[in-house]
Amino acid sequence: MATTSCTVYIGSFVHCRSVTELEIENDGAIGVDKSGVIRFVLRGAGGNAENIKKTLEFKEAFEHGHVEFVIVKKGGWFFPGFIDTHIHASQYPNTGLFGKTTLLDWLNTYTFPLESSFSDLDKARKIYSRAVARTLAHGTTTASYYTTFHVPATNLLADICLAKGQRAFVGRVCMDQLSPEYYRDESIEIGTENSRKCIDYVRSIDPAGEIVQPIITPRFAPSCSKGCLAALGKLQKETDAYCQTHISENKPEIELVQQLFPESGSYANVYEEAGLLNEKMILAHAVHLTPMEKELIVRRKAKVSHCPASNTALTSGCCPVRDLIERGIDVGLGTDVSGGFSPSILEMVRQTVWVSRHLAMTDGDQAKLTHEEALYLATRGGAKVVGMQDKVGGFEVGKHFDAQMIWLGDAEDIEGCDEFAAREGPVDIFGWENEEDRIAKWVYNGDDRNTLAVWVKGRLVHRRKEYDC
Structure with missing residues (x-):
């Protein structure tokens, strides 16, 4: 049986491009090797595993061994730890x-x-x-x-x-x-x-x-x-x-x-x-x-x-x-x-x-x-x-995959108000918010209930019980 040699994280990702600018990629993929190092970052990658697989056919690092896919939940994104x-x-x-x-x-x-x-x-x-x-x-x-x-x-x-x-x-x-x-x-x-x-x-x-x-x-x-x-x-x-x-x-x-x-x-x-x-x-x-x-x-x-x-x-x-x-x-x-x-x-x-x-x-x-x-x-x-600027803090090739999966909930579930609020956390999403709005709502209203999973150097170190990565 083939063992996992790499993981591809599919979906939106957000990180700070500079002190004042966020990069928001809604259709991306981040490839991480078995040592937890980012090997590639794809933008506009098609948004699903099949399209990513076709792209990866040309990635030498992923020609051998099993590739695992982690897909962010709808309305969520990966953010640096x-x-x-x-x-x-x-x-x-x-x-x-x-x-x-x-x-x-x-x-x-x-x-x-x-x-x-x-x-x-x-x-x-x-x-x-x-x-x-x-x-x-x-x-x-x-x-x-x-x-x-x-x-x-x-x-x-x-x-x-x-x-x-x-x-x-x-x-x-x-x-x-x-x-x-x-x-x-x-x-x-x-x-x-x-x-x-x-x-x-x-x-x-x-x-x-x-x-x-x-x-x-x-x-x-x-x-x-x-x-x-x-x-x-x-x-x-x-x-x-x-x-x-x-x-x-x-x-x-x-x-x-x-x-x-x-x-x-x-x-x-x-x-x-x-x-x-x-x-x-x-x-x-x-x-x-x-x-x-x-x-x-x-x-x-x-x-x-x-x-x-x-x-x-x-x-x-x-x-x-x-x-x-x-x-x-x-x-x-x-x-x-x-x-x-x-x-x-x-x-x-x-x-x-x-x-x-x-x-x-x-x-x-x-x-x-x-x-x-x-x-x-x-x-x-x-x-x-802490002297780790070459290792962590963003999603670039060569950096370690230290990341968290953020999810604010699904606007389609808002009808079940009381149950929704208890289950999904403190941020209310109505469906008309753009990406910048969602990030601002997370910053000013979010908490640990919005952090579904956390990775350090590609290792899953935290997962909320209600979400199976």
Whole structure:
């Protein structure tokens, strides 16, 4: 019996051609080989398997072996997988819990007590498994995860991501000050060595880094001494690993950094002096950067993760994303669970638009972002932030097939109103909408019920029960 050597995904597909432009192909096909790499993209391909088969007779890559066909449901489309550039997997149980707190109070009230409990591996397994499954259900094919300071629990998350097939950067949290005595590294040497152990472990289970990669994770400057940051900067140079941290999230935090590092001159310069500000650094939030800090980040080619829901929930401020992009800074989106209230990057697309409009009320219309631009940040922008722009973010030959199948329902079924709404999700389609209308309705009204299936490198990693791919 012939084995499947490739899969052809037939139907409409949508992706960001540029920051401002979506490509919408209503009659296409994407051929993916057994390693999950896109081998061809056909436009105007005839819309059915028989026509595709005739076309494929001339495709050398598909002359041998069995070809499987996956056809998108009527009214649906394939869209690139979302990339969450900043999420705390260990905080997932606290999603939506922020009360009336601001950042520093929130850490002590909600975050540190939960994270410190991850010495219990059964608890960690339950939380991490649910977090990965939930983000996959929302179409997140790549995530940059914070964990806790525990080595076994951090390694466990890497195991879970590899088993479930979600691309992930997994980082042990480093901190030697400010956090409670019960939840901090015993010393700079022990913290650095524990981080090295996690890096070595992640690379041992996925040597090529195709699915999981390690990421060095100083929590943020206030929780790390100057010596700690310098040691992590040295570790990054030795291991060539990615790094992630927070910067300029809110004003009291910035004032605290100035008190703790008075000789550094700025928050960004704290990381610069430690050797951490480089093209492999992901800076979360970046709400209140000074012009000089922005210039420094541009020179060092560091990246920014915009976390709009969290910035609003914790009253941190409105990040001027348009300004960052125009300066040449690569920007992606982050849910920042649990500072953010949702594990959905689609929700962050909405929130990105809303935050930009709130900013426009004081700074002028130039601050506004469109939903097309926000979708770019969620896909190609995020891919640049995590250094995967050559692999994921769009549907081009040579890229990996990281994708989600989106379906909004069928207008013909609208007569069964109550049953339809319960079954098909939150987006109402009436039949007269054009393609741009349907995408806009998905962006502003959709949720995980509209994500029927998710693939990472051609592997089916999530499927809604009611749909058989």
